[in-house]
Amino acid sequence: MQMYTEKDVDTAILAGKRIAILGYGSQGRAHALNLKDSGLDVVVGLRPDGASWPKAKADGLDVKEPAEAVKEAAITAFLTPDMVQASLYETVQPNLAEGSAILFAHGFNIHYKRITPRADLDVVLIAPKGPGGLVRRQYEEGHGVPCLIAVEKDASGKALALALAYAHGIGGARAGVIATTFAEETETDLFGEQAVLCGGATELVVAGFETLVEAGYQPEVAYYECMHELKLIVDLLHEGGLKKMHQFISDTAAYGDLVSGPRIIDAHVRQNMKDVLSDIQDGTFANNWIKETENGQKEYRRMMNEDLAHPIEKVGAALRSQMDWLDN
Ligand code: NAD
Ligand code: MG
Numbered sequence: 194m195q196m197y198t199e200k201d202v203d204t205a206i207l208a209g210k211r212i213a214i215l216g217y218g219s220q221g222r223a224h225a226l227n228l229k230d231s232g233l234d235v236v237v238g239l240r241p242d243g244a245s246w247p248k249a250k251a252d253g254l255d256v257k258e259p260a261e262a263v264k265e266a267a268i269t270a271f272l273t274p275d276m277v278q279a280s281l282y283e284t285v286q287p288n289l290a291e292g293s294a295i296l297f298a299h300g301f302n303i304h305y306k307r308i309t310p311r312a313d314l315d316v317v318l319i320a321p322k323g324p325g326g327l328v329r330r331q332y333e334e335g336h337g338v339p340c341l342i343a344v345e346k347d348a349s350g351k352a353l354a355l356a357l358a359y360a361h362g363i364g365g366a367r368a369g370v371i372a373t374t375f376a377e378e379t380e381t382d383l384f385g386e387q388a389v390l391c392g393g394a395t396e397l398v399v400a401g402f403e404t405l406v407e408a409g410y411q412p413e414v415a416y417y418e419c420m421h422e423l424k425l426i427v428d429l430l431h432e433g434g435l436k437k438m439h440q441f442i443s444d445t446a447a448y449g450d451l452v453s454g455p456r457i458i459d460a461h462v463r464q465n466m467k468d469v470l471s472d473i474q475d476g477t478f479a480n481n482w483i484k485e486t487e488n489g490q491k492e493y494r495r496m497m498n499e500d501l502a503h504p505i506e507k508v509g510a511a512l513r514s515q516m517d518w519l520d521n
Contacts, residue, residue, distance in 0.1 A: 195372040197342065202361040206354050212362075213238050213266035215259050215281060216273035217245035219325030220298050224270060224363050225254055227332045231362040238262030238269075238285070264288050268359060270296040276486045279307040286311060292348065294355050299382060300375035303345055305479045315352035316345040319360045319370075320378050328363060337364030341373045383473045388466045395500075397457075398423065402505045412508045420509060 214225040215238040222245075229235045237249045238259035249256045256262075263269045263285045271278045279302055282295075289295065294315035302308040303316060310316050321328045323338040331338050340360045344352045360370045386392065398420050405415035429438040439447050472478045485493055513519055 197357055197360075197366065197370040197372070199361065199366045202357050202366050203354050204358055204361060206351065207233055207267070207358045207362065210234065210267035211236060211265050212359070213262040213269045215239075215262065215269065215271050215285070217249045218272070218274075220321070220328065221245075221270075221272035221325070222248070222252070223321075223325035223328035223332070224272060224298075225249070226252060226329060227363040228359070229254065230332070233362050236262045236266070259285050260288050263290075265290060266293060268294045268296050268355060270298070270359075271302070272298055275299060275301045276482070278302045282308045282310075289314060294349070294352060296356065296359060297375075300343065300345075300379035301383075301479065304375045304379040305476060307483070310346065313348055315347060315349050315355065317352050317356035317359075318343040318345070318373075318375055318378055319356055319363070319365065320382065321363065321365060328365075331368075332364035335367075337367035339368040340365035340370045341378050342370045343373050343375050343378055345375050380470075380473050383478065384466075384470050387473070387478075388469050394423075399503060399505055406504070412504065413512060416505060416508045416512055420505065421512070 211234045212228055213236050214221050214228075217225065217237055217239055221237070225235050225237050236255045236257055238261070239246045239249060239256055241258060246256055259281060267290070269285065269289060271281065273281055278297075282302075289311065292313050292315075294317055295310060297303060297316075297318050298320050300318055300320070303310070303318075318341065320341040320343075321338045322340065323331075328338045340363075342353070342356050342360060344356065347353065349355070357366065357370065360366050401419035402412075402415045405418065406412050426438060426442075429441055433440075439450075442450070469478075
């Protein structure tokens with residue numbers, strides 16, 4: 194494993210150079226503001242009729258249409274939704290400076306060959322391992338979110354140094370930047386969010402809630418047990434791994450964890466995880482998502498509405514309205 198830290202960064206490589214940030218959502222806003230606060234020359238590329246344009250302006254940033262923003266940029270970062278990056282690349286490609294770099298926060302479009310970059314361009318990845326809000330907050334507090342770094346194409350001979358300086362500019366080098374490949378980042382990122390972080394965790398929560406409610410327990414009590422308290426456990430895991438969690442939970446909880454955890458995540462679930470990973474590796478998942486997008490994302494919206502209509506959402510909203518310290 195290779196990890197880069199601040200001492201490995203050559204900040205001079207970006208001195209006087211312009212960085213174009215395409216998209217101003219979760220990652221785009223965090224990267225643009227952090228890079229600007231790091232003293233770099235940042236321009237944001239957005240659709241003039243989009244909702245992000247006034248936001249970026251209000252944050253004091255220089256905003257242009259994407260094809261204008263990329264002119265003279267040493268690095269162009271694609272921070273729009275993954276599904277629009279291929280057509281956006283076609284739009285800006287003629288204006289990308291000869292020998293400049295294109296940068297991604299997730300390898301999807303390069304790995305699944307949705308974008309075939311021009312031969313003179315460096316192609317790099319800086320993928321923060323956290324949502325944009327955290328990338329911004331950690332930076333403001335003098336910390337950083339760890340990042341992955343990869344170089345798909347080193348046309349200039351300086352691609353790694355350029356990407357490292359960018360990672361430093363968003364605060365990532367403070368926490369450590371681990372070397373990977375576009376393939377490893379893309380496949381592990383998709384697997385993590387599907388099997389564990391988003392898909393796995395939410396299905397576990399909802400299935401636990403349904404099990405208790407169907408057995409006749411109060412939904413409010415089931416909500417506290419299965420959703421609310423998850424944060425305490427995740428914080429312990431984040432801070433000190435399994436060991437810290439076991440230090441802070443009761444002996445009874447620890448014994449129950451050890452005997453019942455493997456009954457829940459059994460061989461069948463592990464096989465399902467392998468199947469999900471295969472679909473990611475052989476491109477099935479990517480093709481389905483691309484097809485769904487070409488069909489107007491109707492099925493995606495239907496499933497999303499169904500998810501948000503679950504009773505746990507109603508119970509949760511009512512209980513959270515009592516917790517006036519929460520941002521909701
Ligand atoms: P997002 O959905 O939050 O942001 C979308 C932004 O793109 C908005 O500002 C929108 O106005 C703009 N946009 C949409 N279509 C556009 C177009 N055609 N032209 C110009 N701008 C357009 O996106 P995100 O979640 O920040 O994801 C950006 C990238 O970062 C993706 O590659 C994603 O995989 C990656 N990533 C995201 C996270 C995360 O926490 N959200 C974490 C790591 C990596
Ligand atoms: Mg992810």
